[in-house]
Amino acid sequence: MVQLGAKVWVVPGGHIPFGGTGPEPDFTSFDQLCVLNTTDSAAETTLLFYYQDTEPVGPYRIVVDARRIRHVRVNDLIDPEAVRLDRPYGCVLRSPVPVVVQFLRQDSRLPGVVALTGTMAHPVA
Amino acid sequence: MVQLGAKVWVVPGGHIPFGGTGPEPDFTSFDQLCVLNTTDSAAETTLLFYYQDTEPVGPYRIVVDARRIRHVRVNDLIDPEAVRLDRPYGCVLRSPVPVVVQFLRQDSRLPGVVALTGTMAHPVA
Amino acid sequence: MVQLGAKVWVVPGGHIPFGGTGPEPDFTSFDQLCVLNTTDSAAETTLLFYYQDTEPVGPYRIVVDARRIRHVRVNDLIDPEAVRLDRPYGCVLRSPVPVVVQFLRQDSRLPGVVALTGTMAHPVA
């Protein structure tokens, strides 16, 4: 299997919407990182979170098995500390093997409405 | 005609929304891959789907004729097996000739609402 | 002024939504190409449209003056022929000078709803 992607990916525009409407977990507001590992080795990735007013926090550890995807809601990251809602952040994902990373936001703050936005993360190396 | 694009494209963040409202097929929830082949040869592309908990599934075969586009709803892929709704996936498209690939999601789970998101797929080689 | 961008840009996933609600032109459904020309020369760009079932159509000519932007609704392109609503297309923009191109869709088919999606176009050369 050819290795696809990059070992470092950057998302500057993180911000989990505060509040949500509709049945959980499908309609919860969230930011999400979607990682694809096409290699034959598990990707033991680390995430570092950057903020407006304090030093970076991390590493958060996320394993993506060989030939697997993993879609991680940022809301669910709690170790070393929870990523707070309604707090702007950026993050950098580093992987020992090449992966591809996509960012998605679902905003359900308003009743009966879902807004979506996303982009491929920025690949570095 | 100059050849434009890459021969491998990656989308890590696939997830067809489960359920839809409004008249089909225009308002069905879907994930879509949009492929443009500017070359003078038919692009006999193959798609491989990656999941969280099982080995990759494929190849799915999609032909994009010379100097043509093709917009494929992932919902419509059934051979070798249907891509299930509400199941996270990633996919890799390979083409013998350079193409360009864009990803689009339409989410109509809530009555009277359509959400859209999309991004260019990640080009590899 | 440094020249920024590329001379060829590709959008595979075009599709002007059919129908719209709300006051025109602000709430019309549209696909849009946003071009930035930072150079000191006018960019006499050409657009070629690709379809699923017929040969490419064009060139459409769009001039972006030196140090200017131009946001063009695809709905407004009529020469050599109108780009029809609800017809999937892809397009390739070529410019004699480097430009940057972003794609945006506004979907107002449902009353009281606006959906947006967009992405940077794919740069080639």
Next chain:
Amino acid sequence: MVQLGAKVWVVPGGHIPFGGTGPEPDFTSFDQLCVLNTTDSAAETTLLFYYQDTEPVGPYRIVVDARRIRHVRVNDLIDPEAVRLDRPYGCVLRSPVPVVVQFLRQDSRLPGVVALTGTMAHPVA
């Protein structure tokens, strides 16, 4: 800390929606630039705005401290002049150190609705 990103980023498709509904500032319509500076030096960035019918305006100065993010609403830029609502623009961000830039739009013109769209900005050098 490895330096990540590029020193010039381009967004051609700016356009702050005119009007908004819902409580401010969370539900205001806005365009936003999200900048991540992973380096150990403050990034004293400058923004130049391009328009359809007049010479570029700037520089706008935005400092992003070392190892920090900054999410800037374009609505809030007032020096050397306010960026008007409902006026199409493009912009170029230049930084003395590598940064990564993401673009986001929130459109709340319609009551009870939020639309989102965004993309990574285009990196140049």
